[in-house]
Amino acid sequence: MRKSVAALAFLIVFAFLLLGMSQLRPFGEPENTEMDDYFLYDQEEGSQAHNQVNNIVTAILFDYRGLDTLGEATVLFSAVSGVVTVLRKVKKSGKEVQG
Amino acid sequence: MNWKMSRVVRTIADIMVVPIIIFGIYLIIHGHLSPGGGFQGGAVIASSTALLIIAYGSFGKHKDSLSSLESTGLTLFILIAFLGLGYTVFYNFLASGGAVFGGTVPYGINPGRLDSGGTVPLMNIMVGLEVTAALSLILWMMAKGSDSMDVEEASV
Amino acid sequence: MISWFLHLPFLVVGILVAIGLYTVLFKNNLIKIIMGIAIIQNGVNLFLISLAYRKDGVAPIWTSAPDEFMVMPTPHALTLTSIVIGLATTALLLSFVMMIKRHYGTIDADKVRRCRE
Numbered sequence: 001m002r003k004s005v006a007a008l009a010f011l012i013v014f015a016f017l018l019l020g021m022s023q024l025r026p027f028g029e030p031e032n033t034e035m036d037d038y039f040l041y042d043q044e045e046g047s048q049a050h051n052q053v054n055n056i057v058t059a060i061l062f063d064y065r066g067l068d069t070l071g072e073a074t075v076l077f078s079a080v081s082g083v084v085t086v087l088r089k090v091k092k093s094g095k096e097v098q099g
Numbered sequence: 100m101n102w103k104m105s106r107v108v109r110t111i112a113d114i115m116v117v118p119i120i121i122f123g124i125y126l127i128i129h130g131h132l133s134p135g136g137g138f139q140g141g142a143v144i145a146s147s148t149a150l151l152i153i154a155y156g157s158f159g160k161h162k163d164s165l166s167s168l169e170s171t172g173l174t175l176f177i178l179i180a181f182l183g184l185g186y187t188v189f190y191n192f193l194a195s196g197g198a199v200f201g202g203t204v205p206y207g208i209n210p211g212r213l214d215s216g217g218t219v220p221l222m223n224i225m226v227g228l229e230v231t232a233a234l235s236l237i238l239w240m241m242a243k244g245s246d247s248m249d250v251e252e253a254s255v
Numbered sequence: 256m257i258s259w260f261l262h263l264p265f266l267v268v269g270i271l272v273a274i275g276l277y278t279v280l281f282k283n284n285l286i287k288i289i290m291g292i293a294i295i296q297n298g299v300n301l302f303l304i305s306l307a308y309r310k311d312g313v314a315p316i317w318t319s320a321p322d323e324f325m326v327m328p329t330p331h332a333l334t335l336t337s338i339v340i341g342l343a344t345t346a347l348l349l350s351f352v353m354m355i356k357r358h359y360g361t362i363d364a365d366k367v368r369r370c371r372e
Contacts, residue, residue, distance in 0.1 A: 006280040013276060017269040027264055028310035036327035040315060043206055048317060052194045052204050052215040053131045056315040056325070060332040061136070062222045066180060066189030069222075072336045073173055073229055079343030080169065080233045083350045084162065087244035132318050138339055204317075211318035230339075237346045244353055 039064065102156045112154035119147040127227035131216040137223040141230025148235040157242035165236040172229030179218055179225065193217035264305040271298030285352045285362045289345065296341040303330045303337070 025031065039047050039056055047059035061069050103109070126140035183190030194217030195203045202215040271294055278291025307330035313321055315328040356362050359370045 003281070010273075010276055010280055014269075014273045017272060021262055021265045021269050024262065024265055027262055027305060028308050030306065030309060030327065033309070033327055036329055039328055040325055048204055048206055050194065051191050051217060051219060052202065053217075053219050054204060054209070054211050054215075054317040055131050055133065055136075056317070056328040057331045057335070058131050058136050058219055058223065060328055061335060062219045063189055063191050065329075065332060066222075068333070068336055069226070070177065070180065072339055073176060073226060075340050076230065076233050076343045077169065077173055079347045080166075080236055082347050083237050083240055084166070086347075086350045086354050087240045132316075134314070134316065136335075138335060208317055208320045208323065234342075241346075241350065241353070244350070 104154050109154050112150050116147045116150060119150070120144055123147070123227075123231075127223055128220065129213070130223040130227075131219045132211040132213065137226030138230050140223075141227045142234060144227075144231045145234030145238065149238050152238060152242045157239055161239055162236070165232045165239065169229050169232035169236065172225050172227075172232060176222060176225040176229065179221055183218070191217040191219065193221075194219075264301065264308075268298050268302040268305065271295070271301065283364045285355065285364060285367075286349075288364070289348050289352065292348070293341070293345055296337070296345075300334050300337055300341075303334045306330055 038045070039060060043049055047053055047056045047063075051059045051063050053059040053063075123140045123144035126135035126143060127137055130136035130140065180189050183192045185192070193199060193201055194215075195201060196217070200214060200216050200218075200220050202212050204212055204215050275291040275293075275295035275298060278294065279288050282288055282291065307327040309324070309326050311322075312324050312326035315325040315331065352362055355367060359367050361367060361370075
């Protein structure tokens with residue numbers, strides 16, 4: 001019973017994936033690229049003029065979308081805290097062991 | 100856990116750790132000029148930790164030092180972000196200022212200049228510190244935590 | 256219907272997500288379920304990168320670039336974010352599996368459920 005429900009869900013999701021793929025624009029011809037052209041080619045406010053950075057991806061990551069990177073670093077920090085909390089050593093008496 | 104691989108593996112690991120760390124530092128420092136950056140360079144440096152753990156086992160106590168390094172990286176990243184608060188958060192106040200990393204690059208294709216970018220290379224270094232410490236801590240805690248595991252046949 | 260060959264990267268994305276979904280739905284081993292989640296993550300990353308591509312574009316880095324026409328940089332930056340978050344969640348899931356193994360003595364999902372009841 002559970003297997004058949006899972007198979008039905010899998011088939012439905014796969015059909016939606018194929019349907020959505022056939023509705024996309026052709027590969028390599030995106031539209032509405034004004035923002036990326038602004039980052040790339042703008043001679044007054046673009047990445048090279050404003051930040052003096054050659055690597056546009058790094059400029060976006062640390063300047064234009066810096067808050068996004070801050071959240072990402074926080075997620076990494078929380079994940080490490082979770083790993084350290086889960087894998088800490090606990091004795092039989094429930095007391096925590098150093099190290 | 101205290102396993103230890105043979106002398107050949109340990110010697111090769113000792114030799115290989117140095118170029119791996121140097122390559123990771125190169126990736127972090129040249130993050131604003133070439134493919135790479137803080138995350139990738141940090142992951143490369145953390146792979147040297149994986150090599151050492153495989154060769155020598157997870158010896159010693161490194162949890163406190165690694166977690167304080169990680170906290171230092173994150174705190175300095177937020178500090179640099181908020182230093183530009185005269186305009187906005189994450190304002191690049193060092194770019195083309197002539198101070199640290201204050202050089203300018205011309206528009207268009209150029210050979211690149213290390214002394215440019217303002218706060219971007221500094222943030223790369225801080226994020227590299229944080230990612231190095233975080234991934235090393237994850238690897239080290241997992242190697243340490245697999246101590247009390249006994250091997251069982253994996254069920255399909 | 257548009258020719259599927261033009262959509263080859265999107266077709267690969269669909270196949271990757273389908274493989275990951277199959278693994279998550281039909282496998283009982285927790286490690287294999289995490290591998291399926293990682294495959295779905297990689298499929299989504301490939302989808303973002305495919306959306307960023309412009310025909311005959313080069314990588315968006317001006318240092319000794321071979322051409323001035325470049326692909327779009329914003330999805331690349333967001334994919335970098337997504338990769339690191341995927342790595343963090345995978346590490347957390349694997350440590351949860353280590354905890355389950357330590358408590359229940361097995362990593363089979365059905366057996367763990369039977370132990371709980």
